Amino acid sequence: xxxxxxxxxTLREVPAEAEVISHQLMLRAGLIRKAAAGxxxxxxxxxxxxxxxxxxxxxxMDAKGGQEVMLPIMQPAELWKxxxxxxxxxxxxxxxxxxHDREFCLGPTHEEIITxxxxxxxxxxxxxxxxxxxxxxxxxxxxxxxxxLMRGREFIMKDLYSFDRDxxxxxxxxxxxxxxxxxxxxxxxxxFRAVEADPGAIGGTGGxxxxxxxxxxxxxxVVFCSDCSYAANVEKxxxxxxxxxxxxxxxxxxGEVYTPGTxxxxxxxxxxxVKKTSLLKTLVYKGDxxxxxxxxxGDREINEVKVNNVLGPFLNLRMAEPAExxxxxxxxxxxxxxxxxxxxxxxxxxxEVAEMKGAVCGANKKDYHLLNVVCGQDFVPNIIADxxxxxxxxxxxxxxxxxxxARGIEVGQIFNLGTKYSEVLKATxxxxxxxxxxxxxxxxxxxxxxxxxxxxxxNNDEDGIIWPMPIAPYHxxxxxxxxxxxQVVATAEKLYTELQALGVEVVYDDRxxxxxxxxxxxxxxxxxxxxTIGQKALQEGKVELYYRRTRKTELLPIVQACQxxxxxxxxxxxxxx
Numbered sequence: 399x400x401x402x403x404x405x406x407x408t409l410r411e412v413p414a415e416a417e418v419i420s421h422q423l424m425l426r427a428g429l430i431r432k433a434a435a436g437x438x439x440x441x442x443x444x445x446x447x448x449x450x451x452x453x454x455x456x457x458x459m460d461a462k463g464g465q466e467v468m469l470p471i472m473q474p475a476e477l478w479k480x481x482x483x484x485x486x487x488x489x490x491x492x493x494x495x496x497x498h499d500r501e502f503c504l505g506p507t508h509e510e511i512i513t514x515x516x517x518x519x520x521x522x523x524x525x526x527x528x529x530x531x532x533x534x535x536x537x538x539x540x541x542x543x544x545x546x547l548m549r550g551r552e553f554i555m556k557d558l559y560s561f562d563r564d565x566x567x568x569x570x571x572x573x574x575x576x577x578x579x580x581x582x583x584x585x586x587x588x589x590f591r592a593v594e595a596d597p598g599a600i601g602g603t604g605g606x607x608x609x610x611x612x613x614x615x616x617x618x619x620v621v622f623c624s625d626c627s628y629a630a631n632v633e634k635x636x637x638x639x640x641x642x643x644x645x646x647x648x649x650x651x652x653g654e655v656y657t658p659g660t661x662x663x664x665x666x667x668x669x670x671x672v673k674k675t676s677l678l679k680t681l682v683y684k685g686d687x688x689x690x691x692x693x694x695x696g697d698r699e700i701n702e703v704k705v706n707n708v709l710g711p712f713l714n715l716r717m718a719e720p721a722e723x724x725x726x727x728x729x730x731x732x733x734x735x736x737x738x739x740x741x742x743x744x745x746x747x748x749x750e751v752a753e754m755k756g757a758v759c760g761a762n763k764k765d766y767h768l769l770n771v772v773c774g775q776d777f778v779p780n781i782i783a784d785x786x787x788x789x790x791x792x793x794x795x796x797x798x799x800x801x802x803x804a805r806g807i808e809v810g811q812i813f814n815l816g817t818k819y820s821e822v823l824k825a826t827x828x829x830x831x832x833x834x835x836x837x838x839x840x841x842x843x844x845x846x847x848x849x850x851x852x853x854x855x856x857n858n859d860e861d862g863i864i865w866p867m868p869i870a871p872y873h874x875x876x877x878x879x880x881x882x883x884x885q886v887v888a889t890a891e892k893l894y895t896e897l898q899a900l901g902v903e904v905v906y907d908d909r910x911x912x913x914x915x916x917x918x919x920x921x922x923x924x925x926x927x928x929x930t931i932g933q934k935a936l937q938e939g940k941v942e943l944y945y946r947r948t949r950k951t952e953l954l955p956i957v958q959a960c961q962x963x964x965x966x967x968x969x970x971x972x973x974x975x
Contacts, residue, residue: 399872401907401919405442408919418615420854421546423863427923429871436543436551443871443923447850448554450869452533454585455556455844458578464529464558469508469515471535475501477510481822486713490538492551504537509819509841512559516837517825523563526827526837527571531558533846547851548617548807554847560840563827565816568838572605572814575842579609579810582844584974587866588853591806593620594630596703597813606813610806611852620806621788625799632803633703635788636795639749644756645676651769658765661732663696666767670758673697678751678759678771680734682723682743685712689726691736692785693747695754699787708783709746727762735759736777737768747779748786807852808845815839857947863924864947867970874927874963875905875920879913883933889956890931893941896960902967921946926970927963 406428415432416422424430429444440448456466475493478484484491492504505511512530520528533556543551560571576592583590588611595608608631610620622629630636647670660666667674677696682689683705690709694700706715723731728740736745739762751757756770773779790803820826820837829835850869857864867873874897878890890906897904905925907916913930920928928944935942940953943962954962 399905401875401905402909404905406919406923407441408922416546418545418548418855419858420548420615420851423854423858423922424546424851427863430547434551436540436549438547438550438552444850446871447853447865447869448846451586451846451849452554452556454868455533455582455846458582458585459529459531459556459558462529462574462578463527464531467530467532468534469505469511469532471505471537472502473505473508473511475503477514477823478503481510481513481819483510488713490540492537492539506536506538507841507843508532508557509559509815509839510823513819513823513825513839516559516561517820517823520561520825520827520837523827523829523835526561526563527567528561529558529571529574530561531556531842545617545851547847550847553845556844556846558842560842561825562838562840563829563835565838568814568816568840572812572840575812575840576607579812579842579844581974583609583611583809583849585868586849586853587868587970587973588809588849588856590809591620591622591629591804593622593806594628594634595811596631596634596707606811608808609810609812611809611849611856612804612806613852613855614805615855616805616807618806618808619803621790621792621801621803623794623797623799624802626794626797628794628796630788632788633701635801637749637784637786637788638793638795639753640792641750641753642673642675644754645672647672648676648756648758648770653769654761654763654766655769656765657767660765660767661730666758667696670767672758676754676756676758678735678754678757680736680760682718682727682731682734683715684718684722685710685715689718689722689743691734691739691743691745693736693745693751693779694786695748695750696758698748698750701785701787704783704785705746708781708785709744729760729762729764733760733762733764733766735762735768735771736779737771738762744781745777745779746781746783746785747773749782749784750786751779752782807848807855809849809852810842810844812843813841815841857924861918862922865924865926867926867967868973870903870924870926872903872905872925873967874902874929875907875925876929877907877913877916877920877931879930879932881908881910886931886933886936889936889941893929893931893956893960897963900960900964902960902964927966929959929963 408428409426412422413425430438536555562568590611592607595606597606619632660669674696679694679696681692752773759771761768792801817836825837826834876894878886894906930942944951
């Protein structure tokens with residue numbers, strides 16, 4: 399392809415709308431253009447990257463026995479109501495009605511419709527296991543679309559669904575997909591980690607893993623053990639209680655203490671001259687139409703995902719408004735505590751709260767706190783569970799090693815659904831004895847467009863994108879420094895033709911532009927290799943090969959250049975295969 403014929407409108411300035419580096423570079427490199435908030439058009443180079451990721455995904459799904467289908471984007475509301483998820487998705491689901499006033503949605507995911515398909519087609523155990531997948535657009539009405547392809551309202555996704563006879567065979571399918579995902583991201587040339595995850599709205603109790611591309615700009619935090627294979631999203635990571643010594647300054651003190659204007663943990667600790675580990679953080683939450691008192695140690699953060707899993711699940715979990723707290727407990731937030739409550743409210747305490755020897759907490763009275771409160775003695779929680787966020791440096795729940803933290807971008811997630819959907823949608827099969835049994839299911843998603851964005855977040859520098867060879871839009875660009883020298887032009891065209899014959903995906907920059915402009919565009923787009931034909935080197939029978947990732951250059955004899963490019967490309971494409 400000649401650059402003069404390409405639709406590749408590059409930009410020198412960073413678009414004001416772009417917050418993260420992947421969004422900035424995709425716009426600047428001419429890969430995408432915005433159609434509406436959270437909705438993008440893919441330009442030719444961006445679409446080539448998408449197609450390459452899709453091809454890797456297809457090959458790995460097919461290798462595990464997957465069969466590709468195409469499910470409808472517009473789905474009838476009846477299926478979602480039957481599964482009970484029509485309301486769970488809430489405002490994120492794009493809903494519409496046809497001319498007959500029948501309700502539909504634009505598919506945010508496809509568990510319901512694929513289960514209904516299999517229910518109608520599978521009769522016997524002999525038809526199982528079954529692995530069906532598709533690659534298509536999904537739709538979610540994000541409240542605040544942002545970060546380009548990272549959080550959009552329309553995005554490209556691969557979703558595979560497994561159908562098995564029993565939990566054991568379902569776990570076999572789960573492991574197949576786990577292994578396939580590792581191969582997908584390895585072949586894409588990405589640094590990633592699989593971590594334990596919460597299943598969220600997809601549901602299921604058989605376990606879930608997220609696949610995170612590690613990047614400093616990642617929107618999610620993950621922890622991993624330095625001594626074993628344990629890794630988890632911070633929302634899922636199990637927290638072991640870490641008892642701390644009591645505060646000597648509190649010994650012998652009891653009852654109420656006047657703490658004017660101290661509403662935050664920091665303010666109370668400073669006022670009393672105690673450590674935050676001696677304070678009890680008490681927050682009021684509302685789950686659907688019920689209120690809860692959630693207790694964690696003062697230096698900890700409440701994990702709302704864990705709260706939802708332990709106490710819910712809820713359609714809507716949120717912190718109570720100040721007016722609600724006042725109405726229920728008779729005091730304003732900041733002075734709430736679990737002792738002497740005026741209302742019958744469910745109390746959930748974190749594991750560490752039960753280990754505290756004497757804590758400071760709100761007295762349910764403005765400007766007052768209580769000293770040396772003990773769980774189980776001064777108050778009794780309705781439940782004690784792991785309710786907090788993990789932090790780096792804590793002990794690994796599996797081996798006791800130290801947990802480290804990294805940032806990551808979720809590009810895929812797998813779920814062992816069990817019978818969550820087959821039970822409510824009545825998807826069954828007949829076993830060897832002719833008895834009707836529920837089908838066991840798994841769900842496995844890869845964000846294709848998100849993977850492209852994550853690749854850029856992980857692979858870039860001040861000059862632009864640094865594509866891994868397997869998903870680069872083209873492998874090499876040939877750049878003549880001038881079009882005024884016939885020998886330079888002839889050599890460039892000759893190398894371009896030879897590379898095409900060798901099967902190298904190559905671009906020829908035939909524009910009548912300054913060399914600096916061509917080099918800047920090549921670095922911005924991120925072609926892994928650049929062959930530069932200059933007048934001085936050409937006099938010595940050589941051309942320059944530039945490696946985008948390492949920024950190294952080397953002068954090569956013209957007769958060797960194309961084969962070396964071919965060998966380099968083949969070597970990098972073979973990684974992970």
